[in-house]
Amino acid sequence: MKGHFAFLDRWYEATKALARHPRAMPALAIVSFAESSFFPVPVDVMVIPMVQAEPKKWWKIAATAAFFSILGGVFGYLIGLMFFETLAQPVLEALGKTTQMQDFRQNINENGALWVFGAGLTPFPYKVITIMSGAVPINFGVFLAASVLARSLRFFAVAGIVRAFGGKAEELMKKHFGLFTIGVFILLMAAWFGYKSLSGH
Template identity: 60%
Template sequence: MKGKLAFLEKWYDATKRAAGHKRATPILCAVSFAESSFFPIPVDLMLMPMVQARPKAWWRLALIASFFSVLGGIFGYFLGMLFFDTIAGPVLERMGKLDSMNTFSDKVNEDGALWVFGAGFTPFPYKVITIMSGAIPVSFGIFVTASVLSRTLRFLAVAGIVRLMGETAERWMKEHFAIFTFGLFAVLLVLYFGLKAVMPH
């Protein structure tokens, strides 16, 4: 693994070896929840080897990751709403997410729902989204809806492609995950604005 995720290589390999363990699913639940508010390791790095180990359960694993990721996102939302100045903000700043915080704060005022969806789907740090959404605040209903859609589509896409293409897809996404998610998001944007243009007002 190259770039800023290189330090996760040993963790990734250990997770892949343990992906078929009977306790792998509870660990996936915990990682999915924690990654949405404070844990630095992307859920996808655990989801991909688990799908490799249990390909027939790809959709169930993706939905489990989505459900607990959204629950963790809701936790992060209220963490941002209630404790941003004392806890959440300083933690994000120490994690080097200050630029991401400022970017999200600026963009969310332009189109909150679309930005939350896009940030939840792409490699933009989801923990920043959840905490800042509560601090700004973004409407809770909009936040939950955008989070459910983005996280479910992302994890189903990752798990589904790994299920279909096996180790080839897993290796490629491991090296080029940002390109993969941004590419899918671009396709969704084209579909969204295309449908918006042809639908009657």
Template identity: 50%
Template sequence: MLHRLYSWTMAWADHPRALWILAIVAFVESSVFPIPPDVLMIPMILAAPHRAWLIAGTALVASVLGGLLGYAIGALAFDTLGQPILAALGKADAMAEFNTRFNDLGFWAVLTAGITPFPYKVITIMSGWTGMSLATFIVTSIIARGLRFFIVAGLLWYFGAPIRDFIERRLGLMFILFILLLVGGFLAVGAL
């Protein structure tokens, strides 16, 4: 099923209204859709590098707005919508334990999920369910999704097609390393 969704998403990258389609995919990916907007962004930027920043900006705005939908699902409809979505993603067992620690780590959880391959929709729903501060959620989502989409756009704009393999295979790992270094830096400063 995921392969069919991936193929369907890739087919839309060449559509004349690809920017609107990207916005829709980025919006729904933040709350329910399993395919990340990167699969549309990459071929779109490779085809039109001069539009890289517009494409990344579109993905950012739509993703954060979609994240607000995920937040609303968690806050207002967790039992009827949020829990089944998380259960379908295999995250149902971890929800109770996750809830007890989530708001203490909320900024870092949203930042990490917004940048890495971890399903951002899980964090958006959990943020609403646990009652995370909406301001913290929005600001962190903007930072995280902005980093993710604009780094991809910048790499594609600068390096072009040769960087595509790196992005598709290793960027998640690079973002995880970045987060570990960032957290390590904060811990080191706090320890001084």
């Protein structure tokens, strides 16, 4: 990556290096929290090498990533709720997320839980959803439940795949994990709208 976005490469490599740090677990907690509201590097960058280094702790690594990601999501929600125009909107624009922000706001009112779940599970930027959920706002209980389910599924799936496939896992997930999560989300979305159609809601 070159030009104005070269700093993202540096952040990516620095984040990956944290996985080899003696205090990798606290670093994972900080990155997981930050990624849900403003940090641009995905948590998987740390989760994968940490599980490769200590496969027996895969569940602890996944649980730490999920818990602090959910807390970071709540922080993002509060940013959107209280500071959207003065703080959140400039941050999202600086990260190049303006289009996602506008699309989300147009579609959020009826299916908020589905949007939060989809962003928490798939490669769609979760930080966009956390901030916009507070800005709209989505019911906080709905937001929290969808975030817990999605973030837990995502990080336990990532850590579980690395535990099962070891060194081959990173290449496997680079090629297929994004498509897999999108496929799962599409199936759940179809079931959701099917249920709403049949129930007349």
